[in-house]
Amino acid sequence: MKAQVLTGIRQMKMVQVEPPAIRKDTDVLLKIDMVGVCGSDVHYYETGRIGSQVVSYPFRVGHECAATVVEVGSAVTRVKPGDMVVIEPAVVCHECDQCLAGRENTCRKLKFLGCPGQLEGCLCEYLVMPQECCFPTHGKLTPQQAVMCEPFAIGVYSVQQSGIQAGQCAAILGAGPIGLSCLAAARARDVQTVFMTDKIDARVEVARKAQATWAGNPDTEDIVAVIQKQQPGGIDVVYECCGQQEAIDQALELLKPGGTLMLVGIPRQDRISFQIDQLRRKEITVINVRRQNDCPQKAIDLVASGRADVDFMVTHHFSFDRSKEAFDLVASYADGVVKAMIHL
Secondary structure (H helix, E strand, O other): OEEEEEEEOOEEEEEEOOOOOOOOOOEEEEEEEEEEOOHHHHHHHHHOEEOOEEOOOOEOOOOEEEEEEEEEOOOOOOOOOOOEEEEOOEEOOOOOHHHHOOOHHHOOOOEEEOEOOOEOOOOEOEEEEEHHHEEEOOOOOOHHHHHHHHHHHHHHHHHHHHOOOOOOEEEEEOOOHHHHHHHHHHHHOOOOEEEEEOOOHHHHHHHHHOOOOEEEOOOOOOHHHHHHHHOOOOEEEEEEOOOOHHHHHHHHHHEEEEEEEEEOOOOOOOOOOOOHHHHHHOOOEEEEOOOOOOOHHHHHHHHHHOOOOOHHHEEEEEEHHHHHHHHHHHHHOOOOOOEEEEEO
16 A cells, blocks of 8 residues: 655655554454644654654654544444544553543553554555544544544543633633634633634634634734733633743733643643742642543534534645645645645
8 A cells, every 4th residue: 555654854755565454353444535734743754753752764654534444353343334434543551550540541551643663654545443443423524524523632622621611711822723623622612712822823813713802923912911901810721732932931921820721732842841930829720731531522523513613724635645745834834724634
């Protein structure tokens, strides 16, 4: 089968590899229909690593995908050939202390699609996954929406973990796919006041069109002063979705005493810091978000019901043989890109 693999820093090529086969009775053979380019994929493309996870070339990335079931193992009951599915890219053990405690997202033996040392990614024609990672759409989602349910599930989980309620206010720092997913999830939870920021004007405009209460660019205006003027008592929850030290500092200024800081973005550096005086005096709660836990079906249901819109985030489409162009576009934040889709 054909697959796109990383061969070096900012290098990618199409290769022929052995197609996967069903080996366990709970396995599902999938034909990949569409793949979304995620920021973490681009980290590997640009730098060859995320923290301690270092790529050994050649390596196949990709973890956001919609697929069609081709064949199933003898014990599979969840899906059948012909079903379109949303893929949960994390495969867990169900045996460690974390899984038994209901924390499958921090499974000690977790294996993740497109993560070095774990599983090869989905930027290929066929893939085998356990049935528990295959969520049927029952014809209620388009392939594009099915792909978007993976990042949207992270937004759903982030909003859920923050405990924000209708009537409270939020700020989302970073208007990429994850930040915008947090916006969609917060709106679905009836949070009406949501401020957003991003350093890319095109994304600020996307946030405005998505009905953020206010959106602005921290490079061209004092976003802390502007938001504080509109919300003088401070913000209940800030979702930091860009992985930038500057945004973490802004979050502490924006939060009201007793507020909650959600660390959702993935920093490129190994360490971040907090202004401890603000963090301590305001008694800020800091919650780190590790992907999502038990939220794929919730994301699917919100999109299928029309309570959450994810289509507005998709801005660009590429054929499979133009995958490198898609990665270069996302890496450069060019042409107003928010989410690029690769069609197989």
